[in-house]
Amino acid sequence: MDSSEQRIKIAIQKSGRLTDHSIDLLQRCGLKVTRSKDQLFCYGENMPVDLLLVRDDDIPQLVADDICDLGICGLNIVEEKRLKMGAKSDAGLFKQVFELDFGHCRLSLAGPEGSEFKGPATLQNKRIATSYTSILEDYLATNNVSAEIVYFSGAVEITPKLGKADFICDLVSTGSTLAANGLVEVETLLNSEAIIIQTQAPLGKSKQDLVDRLLQRLDGVLQVRESKYIMLHAPRAALAKIQSLLPGTEAPTVLPLEGTEDRVAVHAVCRENVFWETLENLKAAGASSLLVLPVEKMLA
Ligand code: PRT
Ligand code: ZN
Numbered sequence: 001m002d003s004s005e006q007r008i009k010i011a012i013q014k015s016g017r018l019t020d021h022s023i024d025l026l027q028r029c030g031l032k033v034t035r036s037k038d039q040l041f042c043y044g045e046n047m048p049v050d051l052l053l054v055r056d057d058d059i060p061q062l063v064a065d066d067i068c069d070l071g072i073c074g075l076n077i078v079e080e081k082r083l084k085m086g087a088k089s090d091a092g093l094f095k096q097v098f099e100l101d102f103g104h105c106r107l108s109l110a111g112p113e114g115s116e117f118k119g120p121a122t123l124q125n126k127r128i129a130t131s132y133t134s135i136l137e138d139y140l141a142t143n144n145v146s147a148e149i150v151y152f153s154g155a156v157e158i159t160p161k162l163g164k165a166d167f168i169c170d171l172v173s174t175g176s177t178l179a180a181n182g183l184v185e186v187e188t189l190l191n192s193e194a195i196i197i198q199t200q201a202p203l204g205k206s207k208q209d210l211v212d213r214l215l216q217r218l219d220g221v222l223q224v225r226e227s228k229y230i231m232l233h234a235p236r237a238a239l240a241k242i243q244s245l246l247p248g249t250e251a252p253t254v255l256p257l258e259g260t261e262d263r264v265a266v267h268a269v270c271r272e273n274v275f276w277e278t279l280e281n282l283k284a285a286g287a288s289s290l291l292v293l294p295v296e297k298m299l300a
Contacts, residue, residue, distance in 0.1 A: 007048040008210055011062045011071040014039070014053035018194050021102040022072045026051070029217040048210065059197075060085075063094045066201040069211060074103050076132065076171060076192040083134035094197045097215060101222060103194035105173040107132055110183040112160050115167075117186035123147045129156050129165035132189075136169045139189050157181040220298045227295040228274045231267050233257065238286040239264070245281050248272040269295060 012022040023033070023042075031049055033042040042051035052068055059071040060081035071094075078096065085093055109128070111117060120143035127148045130136050140147055150165050157177055159165040171192070172178060172185060196218065203211060234242045243252060243266075252268035266287075274292050282290060 011068040107190040126166040129159035130169035
């Protein structure tokens with residue numbers, strides 16, 4: 001077998017909103033990459049993992065066609081592609097592995113300020129501009145609405161002003177683009193964020209082992225993002241109360257303190273951020289010597 005076949009290929013966005021986050025996440029998993037001159041390929045120096053830098057729209061197809069083993073892109077793109085490809089075949093397409101907690105946005109319907117929207121029926125016989133024709137078609141069909149879908153690949157927000165559409169269906173994050181174009185959001189069709197997808201094709205033992213290891217590391221990186229390690233001293237009698245105040249923890253480690261029977265040291269990993277308010281509540285419950293430390297890596 002060609003040694004390149006043993007390397008894992010991950011498709012990520014070449015240049016856009018997801019690029020830096022995707023590379024950063026993989027680097028946190030221990031991957032070191034060098035970018036080649038053509039910038040379409042990043043060679044993994046310390047692991048048999050290479051990155052293919054492509055347009056985000058191409059990522060689901062590359063994974064479905066088994067050209068790449070994994071891909072990172074927005075759920076909005078994956079869902080649109082899944083509906084488009086699913087319409088043509090029953091094939092499994094790809095496995096949706098997990099959400100990556102960046103690239104958050106929503107696919108929403110919006111209309112000119114002052115336009116009335118009383119549910120999907122308002123869209124009957126209206127023209128709606130979008131580049132997400134399949135998701136919109138699916139939404140309209142589910143709601144028994146017949147409307148004209150007008151395809152635009154970009155600048156969807158200006159179509160109502162140009163008289164080309166009555167409503168639009170586009171991605172929104174802060175809402176400032178809609179506001180700048182005199183539009184208001186009326187309905188959310190999909191909440192999206194970046195996700196990782198995997199080919200349905202069997203990978204063979206060594207490749208699958210490597211993919212599993214990488215996914216486990218990714219999971220660890222995502223888990224520690226908000227996690228904190230908390231250390232404190234507490235009266236033994238207040239342990240139950242203190243444990244109930246620790247956010248997102250399983251059983252904490254309780255250690256004896258030299259020279260005292262009624263006070264103990266408590267160490268715990270909190271899988272949520274620890275705010276000042278939590279520390280103040282712990283102090284009020286009798287805790288002292290409180291320390292909160294960031295967690296760098298975690299392997300469950
Ligand atoms: O060249 P390529 O095809 O790879 O890039 P692209 O231009 O298609 O994608 P890019 O980089 O703009 O977005 C990549 C992915 O980022 C999207 O598929 C989403 O999953 C995610 N994402 C998150 C967003 C946004 N937020 C977002 N705000 N994608 C686009 N937008 C656009 C939106 O289309 C609208 O024009 O930003 C504008 C609205 O932003 P607000 O903040 O004004 O509401
Ligand atoms: Zn794109």
